[in-house]
Amino acid sequence: MSDDEMSVESSHDNDNVANCNNDFVNNHENDLETIRTIPQDEQSTSDNIADGGFTTEKTHEYVEVPYLEKNNKQNNTKSTFWNPNNLNDFMSSSQFTEIINTPASVTHGELFFLLLKFSVSNHLPTSAFHNLLNLVNTFYESPVLPSSKYVNDKILNTTSEVQFHAICSKCSIYLGEFGKDILPDKCNFCSTEVNLKQSSNDSFFALINPASQIKDLLEVHEDHYENIMKNRVPNHELIEDVYDGRMYQKFRAQLPLDTKQSFVTMVMNTDGAPKFKNGPIVYPLLDIVPEPRSKEETVQIMSNLEDSDDIMGIKCPSPLINLSYFDIIEGIIPDYLHCCLEGVAARMMGYFMKNLSAKDLENLDNKMLKIRAPNQLQRLTRSISSRNDWKAREWENFILYYSIPILEPLLSDKKFDHWLLFVEGLYIILQEKIEIQNLNRANELFHRFVAEMDENHGKRAMTYNTHILLHICRSVHNWGPVWANSTFPFESANQHVLNAINCAKGVGHQVIRYVNINHSLLVMQNFLTPINNEEVQRYCEEVFELRIDKALKGSDDSTYFGRGSY
Known part of the structure; x- marks a missing residue:
């Protein structure tokens, strides 16, 4: 007072x-x-x-x-x-x-940028963003922001870079491009009537030209790009990132001289691929390791395919064979997240838990809940009983940090030693710097793990994911540590896309709008960063961080503070 x-x-x-x-x-x-x-x-x-x-x-x-x-x-x-x-x-x-007479401390552009970023961070629909702009304009005697929906659509939705292509809703045959081709009223293949003028029609796919977005990303990270292109020297005895991989260096060596310091590599991911049929798959272990299938051999097999037959597991030609400098064999790498964490580890835990009594399972749950994880671990420990709901990061934490003391009293020496092969191999390929001799060690561990799988858990355990472990160290040698090209970022991006969908109607257009808005945010942020005042920068750093500070009451009266790092 x-x-x-x-x-x-x-x-x-x-x-x-x-x-x-x-x-x-x-x-x-x-x-x-x-x-x-x-x-x-x-x-x-x-x-x-x-x-x-x-x-x-x-x-x-x-x-x-x-x-x-x-x-x-x-x-x-x-x-x-x-x-x-x-x-x-x-x-x-x-x-x-009283009328507010406090002077504004931000520019018109900063205000628009902050409101847009606030809307995206809180998953607001575009109608709410327009209402927010109108709300701010009511604070002033005259408008300070463009609030017209038509004007803002022109600012944020660069539809000139999006192509919409129609397909038949029944047989998915290609019909043509909207606004360019004369689209039929009836499918020429299955004779299904097609009404592409209905607003509810969703029989189309969209192509977004990523050129401008890649260009803007390179401008934002220009210093990092220049360092990689001109200053970074690959280490042939140490694997630290994608740039140290054998296939990456081979790819760079075959580029023309005028592009050796002006190129971009990308990691692609696809969901919705056909699932493998259930049933045991036997992989023979030979004294002589067979040569990996070559790109040329694979392309030749694809050219010999009939309509309904498959040859040596190849079912149809892939459009990826048309990509310049892309190797259809070595360029497709094992997915560490789904293969190791949600694949092999989850299945193995199912084998371990199936014969446990309710009392034993309760004891295991109590052990897990008593673990006091440091704040570097983003995911807190949950019970073994809830493992079907575990995220991939929880599986990783369990394998590396908790599984050995938890499982040792539970398993026989033979099965426990078999599990240790998997844990140690995973630990090696997750290192920030991997020496070649350690990578060879991990390769030996995974081969032993696969070889002993049948003996410990039967033929049912010889799954596709188990077989992929035989190739994962080769992938590390070619393309760097598994963390450098895992699907964690793609899974996170998928969640952001899902959050951008606010209704079941026009899902495709909502996703495209989300992509365009985020691109606009990147462009504006890059433009405003040099001139932003400290308050705007502080607000963006504190409010829009993906990981928010939390304090959570854990088991045994323990409390977790801060944000996770892993």
């Missing part, structure tokens, strides 16, 4: 205690209606007031200040407005009805 403010309290016996100090008494005597004292020891009371006290020490007498003038209430409105006790207190403050 400031020197200009005074607190008044009433006791039940109508005796009021005055909290005042000498400065207030000296400077604001006119603001008091009365100051009445009940003296028995007048001198001690006066001295006590002057010293800032509330009562006399000997006689316990009180100084009564019954009321303050109205103009003194106005001096207290600021604290009432910013720290009210209730709604009435808040509404009774003078600032509640």
Whole structure:
């Protein structure tokens, strides 16, 4: 409380205690209606007031200040407005009805950028973003932001870079491009009537030219790009990133001289591929390791395919064979997330848990829940019983950090040693820097793990994911550590795309709008960053971080603080 403010309290016996100090008494005597004292020891009371006290020490007498003038209430409105006790207190403050005259501290562009980023971060639909712009415009005597839906669509939706292609809703045959080709009313292949003019029609696919987005990304990360192109020297004895991979270096060596320092490599991911049929698959272990299938051999097999037959597991030609500098064999790498974490590890835990009694499972759950993980681990420990709901990162944490002490008392020595082969191999290929000799060690561990799988868990355990472990170290040698090209970023991006879908109608258009808006955000952020004031930068850093500071009560009265790193 400031020197200009005074607190008044009433006791039940109508005796009021005055909290005042000498400065207030000296400077604001006119603001008091009365100051009445009940003296028995007048001198001690006066001295006590002057010293800032509330009562006399000997006689316990009180100084009564019954009321303050109205103009003194106005001096207290600021604290009432910013720290009210209730709604009435808040509404009774003078600032509640005063026109705001505080100057703005951001530019028009910064304000538009912050509102757009706020909308994206909170998964607001575009209609809510337009309403937000109109709301801000009501704060000012004249509009400060473009609020027209038509204008904002032109700003954010670069539809000139999107091509829409029609397909038949029944047989998926290609019909042509919207706005360019004359589209038929009936499918030429299956004779199904096609009404492409309906707004509800979703029989189409969209192509987005990524050239401008790649260009903008390179501009944002220009320093990193220049460092990789010109300064980074690959280490043939140490694998630290994609750039140290054998196939990456081979790809770079075959580029023309004029493009050796001006190229971009990309990691692609696809979902929705046909699932493998259930059933055991036997992979023979030979003394002589067969040569991997070559690109040329694979292309030749594709050219010999009939309509319904498959040859050596190849079912149809792939359009990827038409990509320049792309090797259809070595260029397709094992997916660490689905293969190792949600594949092999999840299946192995199913084998371990199937014969446990309810009491044993309860004991395991209690052990897991008592683990106090450091804040570097993004995912907290959950019970073994809930493992079907575990995320991939939870599986990774379990394999590397928890599984050995949890499973050792449970498994036989033979099965436990078999599990250790998988854990150690995974630990090696997840290192930030992998020496070639350690990579060879991991390759040996995975081969032993696969070789002993049948003996420990039967032919049913010889699954596709188990077989892929035989190739994963070769992939690390070719393209760097598994963390450098895993599908974790794609899974995260898929979740963001799902969050951008607000209704079942026009899903394709919503996804395209989401991509365009995020591209616009990147362009604006790159433009505004050099001129942003500190408040805008701080707001973006604190409010729009993906990982938010949290405090969570864990098991055994433990509390987790901060944000996770892994």
